[in-house]
Every structure is written in structure tokens, then in C-alpha cells.
Amino acid sequence: MFVKIPFNRPYMNGKELFNIAEAKFGNMLAGDGPFTKQCHGWLEKKTGSNKALLTHSCTAALEMSALLLEIQPGDEIIMPSYTFVSTANAFVLRGGVPVFVDIRPDTLNIDEHLIEAAITPKTRAIVPVHYAGVACEMDNIMEIARQQNLAVVEDAAQGVMSTYKGQALGSIGDLGCYSFHETKNVISGEGGALLINNSQFTERAEVIREKGTNRSRFFRGQVDKYTWQDLGSSFLPGELTAAFLSAQLDDAEKITAERLKIWNKYHVLLENLEFDEMLTRPHIPDDCQHNGHMYYIILNKNIDRDKVIQQLKLDKINTVFHYIPLHSSPAGLKFGRFIGNLKNTNELSNQLIRLPLWIGLTEEMQLRIVESLKSALKIARK
Numbered sequence: 001m002f003v004k005i006p007f008n009r010p011y012m013n014g015k016e017l018f019n020i021a022e023a024k025f026g027n028m029l030a031g032d033g034p035f036t037k038q039c040h041g042w043l044e045k046k047t048g049s050n051k052a053l054l055t056h057s058c059t060a061a062l063e064m065s066a067l068l069l070e071i072q073p074g075d076e077i078i079m080p081s082y083t084f085v086s087t088a089n090a091f092v093l094r095g096g097v098p099v100f101v102d103i104r105p106d107t108l109n110i111d112e113h114l115i116e117a118a119i120t121p122k123t124r125a126i127v128p129v130h131y132a133g134v135a136c137e138m139d140n141i142m143e144i145a146r147q148q149n150l151a152v153v154e155d156a157a158q159g160v161m162s163t164y165k166g167q168a169l170g171s172i173g174d175l176g177c178y179s180f181h182e183t184k185n186v187i188s189g190e191g192g193a194l195l196i197n198n199s200q201f202t203e204r205a206e207v208i209r210e211k212g213t214n215r216s217r218f219f220r221g222q223v224d225k226y227t228w229q230d231l232g233s234s235f236l237p238g239e240l241t242a243a244f245l246s247a248q249l250d251d252a253e254k255i256t257a258e259r260l261k262i263w264n265k266y267h268v269l270l271e272n273l274e275f276d277e278m279l280t281r282p283h284i285p286d287d288c289q290h291n292g293h294m295y296y297i298i299l300n301k302n303i304d305r306d307k308v309i310q311q312l313k314l315d316k317i318n319t320v321f322h323y324i325p326l327h328s329s330p331a332g333l334k335f336g337r338f339i340g341n342l343k344n345t346n347e348l349s350n351q352l353i354r355l356p357l358w359i360g361l362t363e364e365m366q367l368r369i370v371e372s373l374k375s376a377l378k379i380a381r382k
């Protein structure tokens with residue numbers, strides 16, 4: 001009877017394909033062509049960062065960060081356990097040890113009050129993850145980092161177009177990492193960017209991204225040949241990806257506004273269920289302007305999450321949960337260690353559901369989702 005409501009549907013405005021045709025007819029298909037430069041300019045202007053470099057993913061931007069910080073075997077990196085694997089994996093590739101701390105129950109971001117207790121003489125960096133595009137308490141985190149002489153790498157994969165006290169997420173720490181993966185707000189299929197806010201890293205970042213060579217300087221005419229200079233890999237996307245992304249960036253304001261509209265509608269529709277203590281809605285601190293990346297709900301402990309997801313599926317509504325906490329995953333146990341009991345991480349990750357949120361999701365569909373959720377919650381009560 002009802003049409004299926006997918007969890008995600010990537011948004012395109014149509015201009016992506018024109019840009020790709022333009023890149024093709026310009027015979028510029030490798031990376032760092034005109035579209036890449038356009039994207040760099042857009043990112044630098046929008047975020048206020050000193051330097052933006054497109055990468056082929058946020059994972060790649062995180063890996064570049066680990067290389068830039070010269071992470072050595074045994075170096076410790078403080079991060080939440082409640083995050084995507086790449087946050088940790090990028091540092092583990094260099095022999096780093098992720099040190100997982102708990103999250104705050106209100107934003108599901110790293111609990112800034114637990115960071116100092118996790119610091120040892122081996123600690124090198126803090127990696128705050130801005131969950132759902134809502135900022136971590138960056139003032140506290142930057143102050144701890146300054147006092148302890150630690151680097152800060154923001155995993156702002158979900159935070160494009162979000163701000164903390166007016167500053168763009170990703171532009172506050174020494175380095176910031178964005179994702180343009182299909183499941184994010186502004187997309188290019190796979191894609192990402194590294195924001196270099198501490199200019200001490202700029203020159204090496206260009207070298208690391210270009211297979212360890214000074215090719216960028218060569219192209220600018222600053223050297224007459226390019227050679228192998230340092231560690232590196234191929235971290236840059238091709239022009240077709242940048243062409244696609246450029247069309248999306250042009251629309252970033254509109255994409256954000258549309259997503260916030262849907263987010264706000266859910267927030268109003270679900271108010272009564274929070275009142276009835278069936279679930280908790282996301283909390284947005286006063287200092288944070290978010291980007292409508294995600295609408296999640298935290299179910300009350302007496303409700304069986306899997307049953308809710310199953311029940312919604314019977315009504316042809318696709319919802320998902322995440323993350324399996326890294327500290328309890330096979331690789332997390334092998335490569336990392338954790339501080340305290342991670343109570344919030346363990347509990348909240350078991351009670352969270354993400355609702356469909358994509359441009360084109362109608363108000364009618366949202367009403368249907370909320371109605372279906374209401375009956376599912378009753379059925380799933382333990």
C-alpha cells in the first residue's frame with residue numbers, strides 16, 4: 001500500500017553532470033585542475049581556514065593528519081569510542097594507540113571533562129568528533145591541548161556547514177577533516193577535505209598528498225623539477241569528483257536549509273513522545289549551529305530497539321543504528337585501550353535509532369514515520 005521510505009537518498013541538483021562534462025571537454029581529468037581549485041577556494045572562504053585540500057575521503061584526510069603529526073608507534077591519541085572506524089584506524093596505521101573516552105549523554109560527543117585524566121606522557125593528540133554535525137566543547141578542548149602541548153584534529157566528517165560560536169567546524173583545531181561521502185550532506189560519492197588551520201603543516205601537507213613529492217611547488221613554478229621529498233601517498237581526488245563536488249558546494253546553503261527544515265519537523269513531531277518518556281530527542285547546545293545532518297532518537301531503556309527497527313521495516317520504513325563502540329570491537333580491543341567504564345557509550349549506542357533524513361522526504365512521509373514509530377514503541381516495550 002505505502003511506498004518504501006529509504007533511509008538515505010543522495011541529493012543532486014543536476015549541475016553536477018554539466019560540470020563533469022565541462023571537465024571532460026577541458027581534457028583535465030587528473031587531480032588539482034580548475035574544479036579542485038574552485039572547491040579549495042570555496043572551502044577556505046567559507047570556513048576561514050588557511051588552506052583546504054581536497055582528498056578522496058575523510059578517511060584519507062585523517063590519514064594525512066596522522067602523517068603530518070608524525071605519529072610514532074606507541075603514541076597515544078585521545079578520541080571517543082562512539083565514532084566511525086576511520087577516526088581510530090588512520091592513527092593505528094602509523095602505530096598509534098587510540099585511547100577511548102566516554103561521551104556526553106546530551107550530544108553524544110566526547111566528554112571534555114574526561115580528557116585530562118586520559119593524558120599520559122605518550123599522548124600526542126586529541127581527536128574530537130562532531131557527532132551529527134553538532135560541535136564538541138571546543139573551547140575546553142583547545143585549552144587542554146594548549147596547556148598540555150597536544151595537537152587537535154577535528155573529525156568534522158559530519159560537520160560541513162556547522163559552526164561553534166560562529167566558527168566553522170573543522171577550522172578550530174590544528175587540522176580538520178571533512179567528508180563528502182554519499183551519506184553526508186554535501187557529496188561527491190566518495191570525497192573529503194583536509195583543512196589546515198595551523199600553517200606549520202601546509203607545505204608538508206601538499207607533499208604528503210602528492211605521493212611525497214613537491215609536485216605542487218613545481219606546478220606553481222617555485223622549483224624547476226619535482227622529486228621525492230618525504231612520506232606520502234596519492235590522497236587527491238580526480239577532477240570528475242571535484243567537478244561534481246563544486247556543483248554541490250554552490251548549493252550548500254540550500255542543502256543545509258532543506259535538511260534543517262526536515263530536522264526541525266521531526267523535532268516538533270516527536271516532542272510528545274519525549275514527554276511520555278518513550279525516547280529522548282537530540283540536544284543542540286546554545287553555542288552550536290548545526291547542519292541537519294542526522295536526526296536520531298534515544299529510546300527509553302525499557303524499549304527493544306531491534307524490535308522497533310523491525311516493526312518500522314514492516315511499514316516499509318528503513319531506519320538504522322550505529323556505532324558498535326570501537327573499544328568493544330575486535331580491532332579496538334587489539335589496537336586501543338579505554339579509560340573508565342564508558343557507560344554512556346555502551347548504553348546509548350544500544351538505544352539509538354537514526355530516522356530517514358534526505359532532501360525530498362515529504363512532510364507526509366515524516367508524519368507516516370512518526371505514526372509508525374508510535375505504534376512500534378508500544379509493541380517493542382519490554
Ligand SMILES: *Cc1c(COP(=O)(O)O)cnc(C)c1O
Pocket residue numbers: 056057058059060083084086087129155157158178179180181190191192
Ligand atoms: C563518514 C565519517 C568518516 C569517514 O568519511 P569517509 O569520507 O567515508 O572516509 C569518518 N568519521 C566520521 C565521524 C564519519 O561520520
